[in-house]
Amino acid sequence: MRLCIPALLFLPIAAGRAQWVPQQSGTDAEFRGLVALSPTVVWASGTRNRLVHSTDGGRSWTLDTIPTGSMLDLRAIAASSATVAWALSAGPAEQGQAKIFHTDDGVHWNKQYETAQKGVFLDAVRDVQHELIA
Numbered sequence: 040m041r042l043c044i045p046a047l048l049f050l051p052i053a054a055g056r057a058q059w060v061p062q063q064s065g066t067d068a069e070f071r072g073l074v075a076l077s078p079t080v081v082w083a084s085g086t087r088n089r090l091v092h093s094t095d096g097g098r099s100w101t102l103d104t105i106p107t108g109s110m111l112d113l114r115a116i117a118a119s120s121a122t123v124a125w126a127l128s129a130g131p132a133e134q135g136q137a138k139i140f141h142t143d144d145g146v147h148w149n150k151q152y153e154t155a156q157k158g159v160f161l162d163a164v165r166d167v168q169h170e171l172i173a
Contacts, residue, residue: 070083
């Protein structure tokens with residue numbers, strides 16, 4: 040017995056796939072972290088201490104840096120709203136690179152955590168306080 044499935048059944052699946060569109064961020068930094076909270080709110084973190092976020096689905100981006108006096112590799116980012124986010128810098132702690140920063144207004148960043156313990160290398164961060172419990 041042969042099973043014949045008309046090709047039209049697959050058409051809605053193919054038509055419903057995401058369409059990726061390149062976005063201009065205003066920087067040549069390499070982005071390492073990304074969080075999309077909704078179709079309109081997106082945060083990204085990257086090299087040379089660069090952060091961007093959008094509140095209009097990527098039509099425009101706000102470029103920011105964390106004022107630390109050094110060029111950090113912002114490896115990961117977590118966010119709970121269009122203004123509240125945490126950014127993590129990766130690298131050897133003994134070289135002053137293991138830090139976590141926080142913003143409540145999407146503009147001003149404050150250091151929340153830092154360690155110089157040899158061998159520590161921070162690599163990821165997430166907002167567990169605002170996650171839904173299933």
